[in-house]
Amino acid sequence: IYLQEIDLTGEYKELISTLPLEKGWIKMPFHQYQGCWIGTTTLQNVLSCQQHFQALDTDILLVTSPKSGTTWLKALTFALLNRKKYSNVHLNHPLLISNPHDLVPFFEHDLYINKDILPNLNSLSHPRLFSTHLPYHLLPKSVKESRCKIVYLCRDPKDNLVSFWHFINKLRSQSMEKLALDELFESFCRGVSPFGPFWKESLMERSNKVMFLRYEEMKKKPDFYLKKLAEFMECPFSKEEESKGVIDDILNLCSFEKLSGLEVNKIGKVGTGVENKYFFRRGQVGDWKNLFTTEMIKQIDIIIEKELVEYGLSF
Numbered sequence: 001i002y003l004q005e006i007d008l009t010g011e012y013k014e015l016i017s018t019l020p021l022e023k024g025w026i027k028m029p030f031h032q033y034q035g036c037w038i039g040t041t042t043l044q045n046v047l048s049c050q051q052h053f054q055a056l057d058t059d060i061l062l063v064t065s066p067k068s069g070t071t072w073l074k075a076l077t078f079a080l081l082n083r084k085k086y087s088n089v090h091l092n093h094p095l096l097i098s099n100p101h102d103l104v105p106f107f108e109h110d111l112y113i114n115k116d117i118l119p120n121l122n123s124l125s126h127p128r129l130f131s132t133h134l135p136y137h138l139l140p141k142s143v144k145e146s147r148c149k150i151v152y153l154c155r156d157p158k159d160n161l162v163s164f165w166h167f168i169n170k171l172r173s174q175s176m177e178k179l180a181l182d183e184l185f186e187s188f189c190r191g192v193s194p195f196g197p198f199w200k201e202s203l204m205e206r207s208n209k210v211m212f213l214r215y216e217e218m219k220k221k222p223d224f225y226l227k228k229l230a231e232f233m234e235c236p237f238s239k240e241e242e243s244k245g246v247i248d249d250i251l252n253l254c255s256f257e258k259l260s261g262l263e264v265n266k267i268g269k270v271g272t273g274v275e276n277k278y279f280f281r282r283g284q285v286g287d288w289k290n291l292f293t294t295e296m297i298k299q300i301d302i303i304i305e306k307e308l309v310e311y312g313l314s315f
């Protein structure tokens, strides 16, 4: 039944049409590609990216689960890398007039969206900064074979799920009914969610090329993690910068309060057409406590224990 909704064209048509299908959360169905559930259009872009992206050793790639704080991480890493060029965070800073998603492109939502025109990445300044929701095993081969750095961000799956639920319902058109939390919960816990199963983060490579971050930790100690991030990205803060308050300047500029209050993030849209304001909701830890029943907590905790805690990831 879902096949009717798919508009498949081009060179990946045959491959995609053979993959297992599940009902999607918005319009498109999810296809199971190498163990990962991805919507039709996005999957076409993913395949193009896997085929064409050539990583450089100097690249920095942000790998995040959707709704785990990607927008925040994009803002922080952009501000870190460009702090010499835009030394005044109150004046003429790109983050004051652009949504972070327009400053750090996604492989699958921005760069590889047109199969006929591949992105020209040669003109980008170095280090190039990219972002993706792809799990480690689906990253383009050249990323894994190069010394390209990976910043990996994940979040407590319960908050991830709640964030998803609000976001998806904003994206569903008026003619579609709201997706009930228990319906989304059931799908999420079966592993069927965009780029899911959510427990795939246990598969992330652990090496000195990968920096592992967690949303909850970053909320607790943002200055500590910003410094760590700067060191990892090979642009550590100098003593002079520290004494001048550059760390706080960047944290304030990228804070939920600051970004969500900017005009551009209240009225603009990102390249994919999603309204900027949808990327900012509460920006807090533990909102799931307001929504989950005892039964839901029990059910998801069993999965977390089995699939994540075993791998050293407890939430």
Ligand code: A3P
Pocket: 064, 065, 066, 067, 068, 069, 070, 071, 072, 159, 162, 163, 164, 166, 254, 255, 256, 257, 259, 279, 280, 281, 282, 283, 284, 287
């Ligand atoms: P909530 O829905 O829990 O509020 P993503 O950027 O990966 O789509 O994730 C969105 C989540 O990050 C949302 O969580 C959003 O509010 C939160 N967020 C956005 N900007 C943030 C910021 N600057 N600091 C902290 N959290 C932020």
